[in-house]
Amino acid sequence: MVTLPAKARVVIIGGGISGCSVAYHLAKLGWTDIVLLERKQLTSGTTWHAAGLVGQLRASQNMTRLAKYSADLYTRLEAETGLATGFRQCGSITAALTLERKEEILRQASLARAFGVDVNELSPTEVKTLYPHLNIDGVTAGVHLPLDGQADPGNIGLALAKGARNNGALIAEHVKVTQVTQQNGRVTGVDWVQGAEQGHIAADLVVNCGGMWGRDLAAQNGVTLPLHACEHFYIVTEGIPGLTQMPVLRVPDECAYYKEDAGKMMLGAFEPKAKPWGMNGISEDFCFDQLPEDVDHFEPILEMSINRMPMLADAGIHTFFNGPESFTPDDRYYLGEAPELRGYWVAAGYNSIGIASSGGAGMALAQWMNDGEAPFDLWEVDIRRAQPFQKNRRYLKERVSETLGLLYADHFPYRQMATSRGIRRSALHDHLKARGAVFGEVAGWERANWFANDGQEREYRYSWKRQNWFDNQRAEHMALRTGVGLLDMTSFGKIRVDGTDALAFLQHICANQIDVAVGRLVYTQMLNARGGIESDLTVTRLGETSFLLVVPGASLQRDLAWLRRHADDRHVTILDVTAGEAVLPVMGPKSRDLLRLVSPDDFSNEAHPFGTAREIEIGMGLVRAHRVTYVGELGWELYVSTDQAAHVFETLVEAGTEVGLKLCGLHAMDSCRIEKAYRHFGHDITDEDHVLEAGLGFAVKTAKGDFLGRDAVLRKRETGLARRMVQFRLTDPEPLLFHNEPILRDGAIVGYLSSGNYGHQLGGAIGMGYVPCAYGGESPDEMMASRYGIMVAGQVFDATASLTPMYDPKSERIKA
Incomplete structure (x- = not known):
């Protein structure tokens, strides 16, 4: 029994590969007083039964960077620790069975070249040459990544743990954390129990690497960690004579992957509709456990695989395995400091790519904890993207039944989730639906992406070519360019910043000049110390000590956390007021004509210049009209209290018949903004992108005095x-x-x-x-x-x- 200290710099909860990686990398950075606590035995939750596939190519450069780091780490870990990791760079092949999938994997191959990943495109015959056991009937193309590999997940976890111990970390098994303690908005340590003993470790930082237990542990402290376990199935055959080392093979159109291991074949599945598990919690004695077999559930995959891999027809089944893994609402894992509680860090929710991801994720999180800022853009996996409502168990159970299967589904552009929909709706949702809106979802918000014509089906037909809404988008786009369009952007995040120190605070955190007249609107960025863009927003001065910040809906929680982190002891209140107002952009060269039909106010340039906001009348309602645009045309964003939104909408639509008003969706807004080269946060601009290199120097006013990121701007101007x-x-x-x-x-x-x-x-x-x-x-x-x-x-x-x-x-x- 290990003697636990009374105090540590950091306590890591969970001894799977993720927790062991975080401990290893913090120790490598020279941290001391690292304690890792595992409720049962190391790797006994999900890690031990993972398939151990280590693919390098991911959907973005930085996720690929992390996966490549994992592969490099596992290559050298054995020499460092003396423990075999079983890592072999046997390569991987993805085979396409449709023309749409062929387009997808060829686009992925192009992406691999841009990211510096070795890749070869394959004809069906070349696929057969590299994988002679495969039936290539119906195969349209293949892609080969020669440096991909496979490994022994449990041994990697144990090697990371040994490496962490060798560098001074304390790792204790059979110690359950019962509670993370907190005071004044900060972590203070953990309570633990070990057999009949219990105690407390005071700690500055805690890392939740609890895997499928992580959600409930986080919920004790009000931390949002949306994940849910699903059953994950694979079979392992008896030994097959003559079977030698082969590349990992993925046939996503049949939901299957194949891995040769010690002369046996593993067949795993990512079936379209998964089986969520552990809805009511996970039993206390769960340790290296399996779930009951479900042959009926797996049978459709097995039938296709016997046709695709004929040698399976005569191979006996050695193991039918079913084990739980955690999945998230968007198939991306979580890293970073929880916005609700300072010092509470997370690395969890790996969606069946935990082995390939954990090496790099542990490195990135350790660097983030050490430096106080992420080493590069990690927004895709940032815990701050999670929305508070997503911790709801029913929502998660329904959503993860879909997300497991989406790992191998066609990754079509604009693909929308089918499950757990309709959670957040604007006051205009039913009005838009009645007029043909086809909705997409961002951060839980239902948003009209395009409007179907009379008689047209109101759903997506996905493709890598022109999709069924392409002509609808063109019509909406051209209405915004030549006439007048009306959108619903209620999903914008809206944050009130008020108080005697509000101006000084925003001057410190924003790069543009915020000390403007009441009623002025300022486009600005919030920068980090490197000059990278933490937020892209507008700030409207509503009064001497009152400001409204408008941010993208997807980044609202991130932006709230950034503001609160830097507020310190200033006399300011920071309040999310998103749900209080609907936002109706009226855009296009005829927008002034429409507003004049419904309002007695003056919309001339003299009365209402660009970059100003003021109260106006529309119909019998009151509206705050911001003259600003994200489509590159004359226009106003109308901020309406939720209770008056329907009336204002009806008034605009009724009057709009005189000027050819067209309802427009988010797809048209995006195509207009990209013509105007307006940047989009999370894609074109991130915390890794310097504001001057992003072409946004016009929104930076170094002459106003000191602000966060100013020194980095001045340095960049010099260099x-x-x-x-x-x-x-x-x-x-x-x-x-x-x-x-x-x-x-x-x-x-x-x-x-x-x-x-x-x-x-x-x-x-x-x-x-x-x-x-x-x-x-x-x-x-x-x-x-x-x-x-x-x-x-x-x-x-x-x-x-x-x-x-x-x-x-x-x-x-x-x-x-």
Whole structure:
């Protein structure tokens, strides 16, 4: 029995591969007083029964960076610790059975090249050559990643634990954390029990690596950690004579993966509708446990696999395995400090890629804890993306029945979740639905993405080509460009900052000049110490000590946490008022005509210039009208108290018949904003992207005095830009861009698109992405003198490049 200390710098809860990785990397950084507590035995929850696939390519550069780090770590871990990890770089093959899947995997291959991952595209015959046991009937293409591999998950966990111990960490098994203690909004330590003993460890920091136990543990402290266990099935055959080492094989169209291991074959499944497990908690004695077999559930996968891998027909089944793993509402794991409680960190919810992810995730979290800021953009997996409502058990149970299967489903652009819908709706939801709205979901909000015509089906038909709403988007896009459109953007996050120190606080945390007249609206960023963009927002001064911050709905919790973290002892209140107001953008060259029909107020440039907000009358209601735009046209965002929203909407729609008003969705807003080269947080701008390299220097006012990130801005002005944000238009009007397509400069890959959409006004697909500047001092003219192309599914298309917006570069239309 290990003697536990009374105090530690950090206590890590959970001894799976995730917790062991965090302990290992903190110890490698020189931390002492590290304690890891495991309720039963190391790796006894999910890690021990994981399939151990280590793939390197992920959906973004930084997730790929973490997966590649994991592979590199597992390669050297055995030499460092003396424990075998079983890691073999046997490669992996993904085989496509449809033309749509072929397009997807060829796009993934292009992505791999942009991210520096070795990749080979394969014909069906070449797939057969590399994997002779495979029946290639119906195979349309393959992709081979030669440096992918497989490993022994349990041994990796134990090797990480040994490495952590060798560097001074204390790891104790059979110690259950019963509670994380807190005081004044901070973690103070943990209470523990070990057999008949119990005690407390005072700690500055706690890391929840509790896996499928993590949600309930977090809930004790009011921390949102939305995850839920699902049953995960695989079989292992008896030994198959002559079976030698093979690449890992994925056939996602049949929901299956295959792994050769010691002369046996493992067949695993990510079935379309999964079986959630542990709804009412997990038994106290759960340790290296299995769940009951469900042959009927697995049988459809097995039938397809016997056709696809004929040798399975004669192979006996050695093991039919069913074990629980935790899944999240969006199939991405959680890292970072919980916004609800300082010092409470999380690394959990790995969605069946925990072995491939935990090495890199542990490194990134340790660096984040050590430095006080993430080592690079981790927004995809940031715990702050979780919405408080998502801890609801019924919501999670329903959602994870879908997310497990989505790992192998077609990853079509604009794919919408089918489960757990309708949770957050604006006051106008039913009005929009009655008029043909087809909804998507972001942060739980139902948002009208496009409007179906009379008689048109109101659902998505997914494809990598033009989807069934493409013409609807064009009509809405052109209405915004040439007439007037009405949107519902109630999902915007709205934050009130009030108090005697409100101005000083916002001046410190925002890069633009916030000391403006009451009624002025300021576009700004909140920066970190590196000059990276933590938030992209508008600030409207409502009074001498009152301000309204408007942020993207998806980043609201992140932005609230950032504000509260930096408020310190200032006399300010920070309040989420999102649900209190609907937001109705009225946009387009005829927007002024429409507003004049419904309001007695003056909408001239003199009375209501761009960048101002004031109260107006519409119908019999009162509205705060912000003259601002995210589509690049004359327009106003109308902020209406929720109780009056329906009346104002009906008034606008009724009057709109005179000016050709068209209801528009988020797809049209996005295609308009990309024509105007407006940046999108989370894609084009992140905490890793310097505000000057993002082309947003116009919103930074260093002359106003000190503010967070100012020194980094001044340094960048001295040293010059390392890269610039560039807008691209494909000269061929046929291909489509989404994001992550490689950018070629004079024939060489130099980056990838951060976002893409179709520019219906400009007549081609539009993308945005960063291009490095040669030698750091390259002029804009020199950059634009090059020849640019964009790679789409392995084919390069010529592109026109511009550092200024291709649409209305002088912004004359928005000030008309």
